Amino acid sequence: MNPIVIQVIQFFLSLSILIVLHELGHFIPAKLFKTRVEKFYLFFDVKFSLFKKKIGETVYGIGWLPLGGYVKISGMIDESMDTEQMKEEPKPWEFRSKPAWQRLIIMLGGVTVNFVLAVIIYIGMAYQYGDQYVRMDSLKDGVWVVEKNIGDKAGIQTGDKILAVDGNTLESFRSVYLELINGNSITIERDGQVLEQELPVDFIATLLEDEDKVRFLSMRQPFIVQEVSKGSHNEGVDFREGDAVLAINGKPANYLDQVTPILEANKNQEVNVLVQRENGGEQLVVAKVNEDAKLGIGLKGLTPEEYEAKGYLKIEEIEYSFLEAIPAGINKGVETLTGYAKQLKKIFNPSTGAYKGVGGFAAIGSMFPPTWDWVAFWSTTALISIILAFMNILPIPALDGGHVMFLLYEMVSGRKPSDKFLEYAQMVGFFLLIALLLFANGNDLYKAVFK
Structure with missing residues (x-):
């Protein structure tokens, strides 16, 4: 259908x-x-x-x-x-x-x-169904700002740990978007320092300019090898399934957001790639970057459980008895009502631009x-x-x-x-x-x- x-x-x-x-x-x-x-x-x-x-x-x-x-x-x-x-x-x-x-x-x-x-x-x-969510405070190396222009507007950078919005601690990663939309201020940890900063009044308008980019934050994606693509310029190089990239030319490259700029700077050159094998051992692999700033490697996607097993984050799982589900449901209803009231308040404030949504x-x-x-x-x-x-x-x-x-x-x-x-x-x-x-x-x- x-x-x-x-x-x-x-x-x-x-x-x-x-x-x-x-x-x-x-x-x-x-x-x-x-x-x-x-x-x-x-x-x-x-x-x-x-x-x-x-x-x-x-x-x-x-x-x-x-x-x-x-x-x-x-x-x-x-x-x-x-x-x-x-x-x-x-x-x-x-x-x-x-x-x-x-x-x-x-x-x-x-x-x-x-x-x-x-x-x-x-x-x-x-x-x-209970509840299952990624704990916000468990993200090992902060968030990934997928849309940099929106992140810059909010004052959030890749690697930041978002601690609170309007002074309220963020418990789950999935709530971050709604909290930022409803919020006025944000608390982040950057390079070991805790920073308090105001969110722009028209931040919602920035999000609404391109609704496909509303989810401008993501969990950082580890650079883990799935396979060397057939016909790749690095075919035959000793990359193995499950290899986790740690560094390229001595620069940290644990995550895809770290790898991309390094490859851009080394087009058509050989690079030294430090990987960690699945058995825990480390190996230096020499590979070539092509003119498109690619290694020709397929990336391995991880399930939430694999993310947790590798120490990148922690998943909170809660099961409720019927009696426990009653206050949980009431709290969810009140939180949803409160969140919607905050959104409506912003809609009636023309300077936020929320009316466009x-x-x-x-x-x-x-x-x-x-x-x-x-x-x-x-x-x-x-x-x-x-x-x-x-x-x-x-x-x-x-x-x-x-x-x-x-x-x-x-x-x-x-x-x-x-x-x-x-x-x-x-x-x-x-x-x-x-x-x-x-x-x-x-x-x-x-x-x-x-x-």
């Missing part, structure tokens, strides 16, 4: 699960408080529905416009903009007739379910892998669920957070905003959301056409 089709299927499956559960978060407390729910819809039914069926007092259906979903609660100004109903006298079963605390619970139900769902997914993944449906769809992978699917679904929870609680009219904001005002002041005010606020919020939707998907289109 086409990889894009697989991504689309995963996207719609994930979106459907999240929308239905979010709306259930509103539906269930509404029913508990005896509030009438007129409609429960997956996707929007502008003009017509793909499917609908009335059960009791509620019409359940699937719309054709996959921009979200909704529950239409009687006596509430929402995206349906049913103002005629609001002109009538309040009925006991209507939302507006319920105490403010009940209305608050109904409105908070959706985002609560989204966050709880993410935590449940993280708990299940922790229990089923805002994406719409194409960007969300691309988060899913091009092959079917349930672990990746549920992990991505949990992340999107956190994002939906956070976005929906923002105090913007037309979102759950807007309704919550007005309810809190009512509970504190004792005065309920007028229906006319709420109607206008809903319209303003609706246009803001449309503008955001156009901007995000416009960004997707721009990247697809011009990048």
